[in-house]
Amino acid sequence: MFRFLHNHYHALIQGLIRIRANWIGSVMMFLVIGITLSLPTTGFLLIQNASQISNKIQYEAELSIFLDKEIKAEQVDFLHSALKKNSLVKKIHFEPKLVAWEKLQAQLNLSSIEDGVSKNPLPDAFFISLNTLETKKIDSFVSDLKALEGIEEIVLDGGWVKKLRSILYLIKIGIVILGCLLITVLVVVITNTVRLQTLTYQNEIEVSRLIGATNAFIQRPFEYTGLIYGLGGGLVTLGILKIILVSFNLVADRVENLIGGNITLNTFSVEQSIFIIIIAMFAGWIASYIAAKQAIHKLEKNY
Amino acid sequence: MIKFTNVYKRYPGEMDVLQDISLAINAGELVFVTGSSGAGKSTLLKLISAVEKPTSGTIFFENQNLSYLKKNEMPFLRRKFGMIFQDHKLLYDRTCFDNVLLPLAINDSDPSDIGRRVRAALNKVGLLEKEKLMPITLSGGEQQRLAIARAIVSRPSVLIADEPTANLDRGYADEIMNIFYSFQQVGVTVIISSHEIPPTKMKYKELHISKGSLNNVPLLT
């Protein structure tokens, strides 16, 4: 166990020596990885914040049921009791046309006499809240209602929040796909860089092979180099996100003073930050593994 | 210990470099492989140390048929040899100490013992006080000795040296040869290729190659 650890320690030191020997290239690598990964992560952060806001919007599906203007009082009572009995209905509010008319007049600040509109144009209406958000249930409920006598029109409210959420969800998927593509690009770029490095260390690889190094031993320092590239790149990504966040919130602060309200971008959680770093390190590792494997394979023509 | 039976070696696109080589080397022997330049000395040493594969014929090392050796067993076989290459193959990006350390890192030696063993090897070739220097700052003879230190640090049972004194002055060459002799004295099998046999009082076996074939020279004293 101790030897195993020492072995990895030796490889890690070799990896660090190689990073330092080519530190300009290494810093470039950190930046390439960091900036590339900051694109999807920034997008993801924005979407995550948008979803958090949209989740805060309390909503329930609401139906506005407008009745025939000529409806009889018994039919209204019948509808009222029918709605009350339905298990989907959470809350019912009945608004007689007179009440609605008075409200409207008050709002528009006019009187029927002055305006010459003597006839109330508004119908009686039920405003009900449902205790489900499932589109299927709501749709069948609405078509059941439409079959009843005395109902003129039914308007469904509250659907927009749902639409917003599905759009956010779609964008999230898009960003994840974009992220995967960018990670693939990164792997290709890192592979190429490490491949060039294996040329620099051709001597060492050859001598090591000749005096009995296993392929794993030869590959290991390169794998650590790749892991360090990933770690550096991941940290750069987090740094970039931090800068974006701080400057956004600074601007948002000023805007808030003007328009009121509270706009603040929340950062990633610790778990998410660690996840970003792990993804970056994984990309670095897999790339360097491929590159080192190729380099050894080229030398392996004999034995 | 080492046994060749009807071994042929041909590099791709070349004539046979070695033809019908049969030989035996016993444990603890001092062996000189001689022949003119291009005769195939290096090739023979590479076959012994399994750096190259024979085109046909069989090679045994410690009763192990090298043709049947799997790829992933090869590194472990090579660790049994201490190799000194014609072109040193020192690593110029690290100190003398780190050059000698490489085989110990490769064969997973006890970490607590590594420093002591590296210094013992450097001491053996008289380079102890140069452990922190870069190999490029050493003279030709010193570089050769550094290569020997790297070959002996893991205490191999066989030392293989390809023309270790080719480019050295007489004095340096004698020094180097004496190091090899001292290892043979303690039971290590020593195989050295050279243009010609250096003057020595040691008991040795000569394998003389000319035009790719072995002319068996009887054991001299």
Ligand SMILES: Nc1ncnc2c1ncn2[C@@H]1O[C@H](COP(=O)(O)OP(=O)(O)O)[C@@H](O)[C@H]1O
């Ligand atoms: N890797 C190789 N590929 C092709 N030809 C080689 C290779 N190594 C050696 N040779 C050829 O094999 C012959 C013997 O080479 P070598 O064993 O190095 O001889 P020596 O060490 O006695 O000078 C030479 O003609 C050389 O050109």
Ligand SMILES: [Mg+2]
């Ligand atoms: Mg040669």
